[in-house]
Amino acid sequence: MARNKMKNQVIEDLLVERIASEGKCLGHYDGKVVFIEKTAPGDVVDVRVRKSKSSFIEAEVINYKSYSKDRSEPFCEHFGVCGGCKWQHIDYALQKSYKQQQVIDNLSRIGKVALPEISPILGSAETRYYRNKLDFTFSNNRWLTWEEIDSGREFEKNALGFHIPKRFDKIIDIEHCYLQGGISNDVRNSLRDFALQNGITFYDLIAQTGHLRNLIIRTTSTDETMVIVQFGEDDQAVIEQVMNFLKTKFPKITSLLYIINLKKNETFHDLEVVTYAGLPYITEVMEGLQFRVGPKSFYQTNPNQAYELYKVARDFAGLSGNEVVYDLYTGTGTIANFVASQAKQVIGIEYVEAAIADAKINSEINNIKNTLFYAGDMKDMLNDEFIASHARPDVIITDPPRAGMHEDVINMLIKLVAPKIVYVSCNPATQARDLALLDSYYAVEKVQPVDMFPQTYHVENVVLLTLKK
Template structure:
């Protein structure tokens, strides 16, 4: 390998004919040059590439491929025409069996490097039965800033810049129009394409995220295993002055897609797309959809979180229930309970389940889900977990025998970890979508807990993301 000489700054460093060695965390690969480690995106182990350095530190560099001399023998042909541009499904070029190996290794690496505690048993990753059309929720974005190819830019022609699709990675305004997405089953693609064409034909303005003008802003489609479909259209603030255009769009969707069971819309005058603080208006149908798991029904409202791979969520919840090893007389705390899916799923095996969640709307859904399933031994509370778990709360609800925790990607707040150390539940079942932050939290819990076993679960095929369930057991503590 022969490096080109730097020309003034790191942006001009090009490394020639670098062999990619192996996969690393967050979907990146590792290569080496002299004594430097190089982290590279969008390649595969075995590729030989020219790299342009994008970041240079004392002991490592980050780089992107600019020319492929040799493609790895492990590569497989991507199935999506948007591969390499769209930010999703970035591992389509890696065979699924190898994806699973890399994800398993990612969990091991994080617990060895960050957790730094002995692992009792590392169980093999549970694969996803479906590797395409496995998501039950997608969010598409309207924009007047369609992503242009190099050829289009170079032509100097005036292109229609309207687009409905996904964000280009690291670009808040540039959208790639999607022809066919392999993530969500029908009628997701049909609804998106039809609404795109209708908006163009009837001159409904797409939203301009730079100047914050326009009507159509986002399209959210949720499907369920009970064959229900929820569609939510998010309009820009100026839609409040044009209710006739809102009705025009919503009526089109209602008439064109009778399979939509919940048709809703949001008018968002803010400069960001978050809608959890905004009212959702029901235009047609019922205000929720329902997922079924075993004999339980889970009602999902527009703002509610539910695992986006329902089939694998079932595997995940069965694991949590198995790891909890409930005998029927335990008090269980379910932290970050969301809409109470895990809490209600395990309630019949426990004496009492207490779910705590920051989002109030989610807690209301959790209570509804308990009611419609005739579950009477689950209680739900909204609030900041580190503040809710005070002495008065513990005196009212008893201290837990088992804790199940399923925090967001950034893991648990250190104060929550400290609370768990004080509670001293006999077992902690830690469900995580980010093994790095999970390993960090487990390292702190290592003051009093041992890692009995780890079980990775693949929730998101063709991505580097992996879910992991850890069982922790309280050591004998001498008072």
């Protein structure tokens, strides 16, 4: 059948065979791979074709004929709509095994490098309420499910919750989110109800008007809470009304902040953050070290697993106290400060200037004297001039964004010939690509997957590379 004629065709009794990339599953039909979402290996489904290419089909489930024995009952009422926890229907033990295989597949198929035995993935002790940061969006155009539409009932048009996948203008109203504990759910629901009761307008994501625009809640393991409210209009009376409500209703908020954002997007790194009550930061503690987390700071969103991740990186580095360590993409210097006590010197480089300012503060409040931090684009900063003015590294720790490392950075790593590279990645696919580029010079000695995000398909991976003789 011609490709352009397969759209909307129904394929019956398709066996879901295994997990594929990005959390999708796959089966086979007429010699083609069929990718489908919202399924588990072992399901038998009827699907409707949405897209067909020469070698694959993308389809959506229209009927479940039978369910996999490995399915779990989703615990969230919003599962399947908000898109935040796509693997709730899969048993956690299987989630971990799929993530382990994802790492193996990427390193072997994309990287094509010689691999040692890969250590079992480090699972998260908490599979619910593990996040320390959530962003919620206000909208005057709430997403309605088909069940709600078919009911014929009237529903509140305003919403405070998450974006529907692939829809910037539609927000699902969240009643209870299992990602963040503490007072998070109470703060969100109370603020939404207060706004509705007092006629405070929710943001129109298309017209870009309205008072309440965005809500960010950050927490720490030491029970501190930061709440940031973004306002879409500079209406001081409404701002005072909202912020005073939060201050009075939730005295446990230790950092209560607001932002007036009149831009066309919700980013606020270039905007003033006003401290309404409490401190302008919260403090996380890890192994006795304090880390200040400001409204613009990056900090790993699963703090308990971040500790496990950093311990792996430190163990792979094998520091004795005499090494010079380069920490690339250092962020707020969390890893740099974490390993500093076991190194001679740690030099961190990061693109975001505000993050470097945080990194320096974190060294200062922990009385760490052997760190240096520099802000700038990695491919421009890590050059011959920089190397000439600093000690050469014995160990390089690199933790790049999902896109991986720029080729210029990889070429400089080859030029530096550090005995060890510890590569921390949130995207094993781009990590594998980079490992292939380093393969002529470095051998993969250890691999340790770490699950930072239960109920999702995302996985972190740490690789130890040693210089080939």
